[in-house]
Amino acid sequence: MKIGAIDIGTNSVRLLIAEKNGGWHDLRRELEITRLGEDVNRTHKIKPGAMERTLAALSKHKDLFERYGVENVRVVATSAMRDAANSADFIAIVKERLGLTIEVISGEEEGRLTFAGVAGPGSLVKPDELALVVDVGGGSTEYIYGRNGEVFGATSLNIGSVRLYELFIKHDPPLATELKGAREMIRTAAMPAFEKAAVESPDVVIAVAGTATQIAAIYYGVEPYDPEKIHGARIGLSELTSLIKQLAAMPVEERRALKGMHPKRADVIVTGALILEETLLGLGFPEMIISEKDILDGIAYSIG
Incomplete structure (x- = not known):
């Protein structure tokens, strides 16, 4: 079929x-x-x-x-x-x-489908591992907990790469005050998710969707884009922080020319990356693993 x-x-x-x-x-x-x-x-x-x-x-x-x-x-x-x-x-x-x-669909259903995609064929999550899946989208970000393919908690927040860009970034390259404002909104919105993480203590953080895969493509210089080289890639917090500093210092046109960068993501990549960085900081987690499997795969599995 x-x-x-x-x-x-x-x-x-x-x-x-x-x-x-x-x-x-x-x-x-x-x-x-x-x-x-x-x-x-x-x-x-x-x-x-x-x-x-x-x-x-x-x-x-x-x-x-x-x-x-x-x-x-x-x-x-x-x-x-x-x-x-x-x-x-x-x-x-x-x-x-x-x-x-x-x-x-609701934010909760979005989270459930995302986890189904992450936990399906080609999953990076080991048996019995408690996984926290972080899905940074353009308008929202989902935090989903699960183990052995079963979801037992999902939170959807109204922060995303496009939303933050439109709210805070007025200069090219962005001003330090603009980035600070975006960071503060992320921390405030995500605090309940971070507090839950402190209780649940996940074994692994899996980052999915366009911001995460784009960051991996830039960091590892993957061009043309190759999903097999991205799936399973690891990025540490210190490496992510350094990359954000580099990207934020560039005007959009310079970002577009970077190896691995999708030209149409160049404007919102910094705000999306800030969500990932603040997530690792808020969780006290040293790295994230990038998954190519996400909500799109979950939608497919729901049909079949």
């Missing part, structure tokens, strides 16, 4: 086509950065231009479904669509033009 999964995030639209035949086999993965959540934090509405960019990406993805003979599809939307007052309008347009049904 061939299945198709789409994750519509604040910053990107991602596709996975996989086949379940005595196991899971990826057939195609695609990513389009459409910035659906542009200005949603301020206006609480999805802009017409953001809708059109996302519609164009979804149209390409639907064509791939047809080309691969996909039988079952699930399309999930997260933070930007949860926050926007006109989400229903966009859902109706997508249904009318493309015949795709968008399901807007």
Whole structure:
């Protein structure tokens, strides 16, 4: 059986086509950065231009479904669509033009699907390990606890790379005061998650999604992007701190030219990385492991 999964995030639209035949086999993965959540934090509405960019990406993805003979599809939307007052309008347009049904999920369901992806085939989590999965998105960040594939705690926070960038970063490169403001918001929002971590004491921190994989690609100089080189990569807190200092000192155009950098992530990579750094600091954890498996895989498993 061939299945198709789409994750519509604040910053990107991602596709996975996989086949379940005595196991899971990826057939195609695609990513389009459409910035659906542009200005949603301020206006609480999805802009017409953001809708059109996302519609164009979804149209390409639907064509791939047809080309691969996909039988079952699930399309999930997260933070930007949860926050926007006109989400229903966009859902109706997508249904009318493309015949795709968008399901807007809660932060808790987002966390559950993310952990299912991390804990599935190719998992980096060892048996009996208590894993804390950190999913930094464009509009929200999820902290999910689980062991042996079972989730027993998930927290969704309204902090993300795009949201923080739009709230705090007004100069290029960013001012120290702007970065300080972003850090303070992260610490305040995430304090309950850090306090829970002090009680639960996870064995491993797994970082997923675009910010984490992009940081790994830059740090290890992976270009062209190769998921096999990213999956399982480790980045220590001290290395992450040094990289953030380097990135924050550069104007966006210089960041775009870095080996491993996706040009459309160059503006928000610093604010996203701050969430990861503050998370390791708040947890008192020395490093994170990067997983290519995330919510997109969890969506696929939920279909199959």
